Amino acid sequence: MSEGHTNDDVGACMQLDPLEADAAGRPAFTRAPIGLLAELTYRCPLQCPYCSNPVDMRRGDAELTTAEWQDVMRQAGALGVLQVHLSGGEPTVRQDLEQILESAVAAGLYTNLITSGVTLTRERLTGLAERGLDHVQLSIQDAAPANAERISGYRDGALKKRGVARWVRELSLPLTINAVIHRQNIDNLPAIIDYAVEVGAGRLEVAHTQYYAWALVNRAALIPTREQFLRSVEITNAAKERLKGILVFDVVAHDHYAVRPKPCMGGWGRNLLDITPSGKVLPCHACEAIPGLQIDSVREKPLADIWFNGEAFQKFRGTEWMKEPCRSCDRREIDWGDAVARRSR
Numbered sequence: 001m002s003e004g005h006t007n008d009d010v011g012a013c014m015q016l017d018p019l020e021a022d023a024a025g026r027p028a029f030t031r032a033p034i035g036l037l038a039e040l041t042y043r044c045p046l047q048c049p050y051c052s053n054p055v056d057m058r059r060g061d062a063e064l065t066t067a068e069w070q071d072v073m074r075q076a077g078a079l080g081v082l083q084v085h086l087s088g089g090e091p092t093v094r095q096d097l098e099q100i101l102e103s104a105v106a107a108g109l110y111t112n113l114i115t116s117g118v119t120l121t122r123e124r125l126t127g128l129a130e131r132g133l134d135h136v137q138l139s140i141q142d143a144a145p146a147n148a149e150r151i152s153g154y155r156d157g158a159l160k161k162r163g164v165a166r167w168v169r170e171l172s173l174p175l176t177i178n179a180v181i182h183r184q185n186i187d188n189l190p191a192i193i194d195y196a197v198e199v200g201a202g203r204l205e206v207a208h209t210q211y212y213a214w215a216l217v218n219r220a221a222l223i224p225t226r227e228q229f230l231r232s233v234e235i236t237n238a239a240k241e242r243l244k245g246i247l248v249f250d251v252v253a254h255d256h257y258a259v260r261p262k263p264c265m266g267g268w269g270r271n272l273l274d275i276t277p278s279g280k281v282l283p284c285h286a287c288e289a290i291p292g293l294q295i296d297s298v299r300e301k302p303l304a305d306i307w308f309n310g311e312a313f314q315k316f317r318g319t320e321w322m323k324e325p326c327r328s329c330d331r332r333e334i335d336w337g338d339a340v341a342r343r344s345r
């Protein structure tokens with residue numbers, strides 16, 4: 001579930017000893033990534049209008065094989081990655097998900113399955129739990145079934161998702177509900193919050209739509225009014241207070257209405273990396289839209305080499321690349337220049 005991932009799931013970071021500067025005079029980057037977003041496939045039975053799958057998906061970019069993903073998991077563990085988000089598209093359409101999960105668990109990674117749920121069975125979820133799956137993030141399109149099914153283009157999905165949420169809790173797995181918020185569901189936010197409580201989630205991601213990929217194409221139907229957005233902030237803040245100790249909220253701010261730019265990916269090449277179904281390693285899952293960015297693949301280079309030295313990762317890492325006004329701004333190590341600034345470089 002591509003849009004299910006947020007950039008705010010990162011906690012403490014790992015800082016290694018400083019090394020020498022690189023050829024361009026930049027201090028060598030020595031910090032291990034915290035999280036890996038493993039986009040196992042772009043395939044998905046749903047058709048969400050805000051999907052972050054590429055709009056110009058190319059045929060012929062073959063998905064990584066089972067053995068290649070297993071090697072990625074081993075490399076990620078050796079690199080110091082702490083958590084892997086098994087995502088997509090819909091990751092459960094990969095019949096080798098179990099083998100990939102086993103490799104991630106063996107590599108010592110905390111494993112999070114990001115799923116729309118509609119292709120899962122209880123038997124399969126039980127098998128994943130038995131193999132060591134640590135967490136499930138289930139996406140919903142709305143709490144109102146008819147609207148959820150209209151948005152996703154998938155009949156009976158809402159009922160199925162409730163069942164999956166129940167199985168997750170019966171298996172004692174922690175559950176996050178991810179709800180991408182936009183004009184077609186923002187007025188139902190109170191019901192979405194109630195839904196998360198009803199199904200026993202410990203966390204709710206109120207993820208205001210990020211306007212790239214399909215969301216950019218469909219933005220005319222998705223962008224809420226400013227008044228709707230401000231009302232959603234009030235509702236979320238009140239619910240945070242009311243549900244303290246019951247439900248944790250992660251909020252992805254709305255790019256158009258946020259007062260400040262968000263620190264995209266928690267800072268470029270700083271905490272997270274994303275591997276596409278065909279093995280491209282990205283500092284941000286929308287970065288292929290940046291013209292001329294040199295992107296490496298795990299099919300050609302070791303993951304650690306790409307993380308520390310890859311051109312795409314180095315390009316906007318740290319603060320040296322910034323121009324004014326970002327360069328002298330006292331928030332430069334808080335929002336890290338944001339992607340909007342990068343696109344203008």
Ligand code: SF4
Pocket residue numbers: 001002003004044045046047048050051052053088089090116139
């Ligand atoms: S569930 Fe929706 S957003 Fe996620 S991959 Fe499928 S179509 Fe895209």
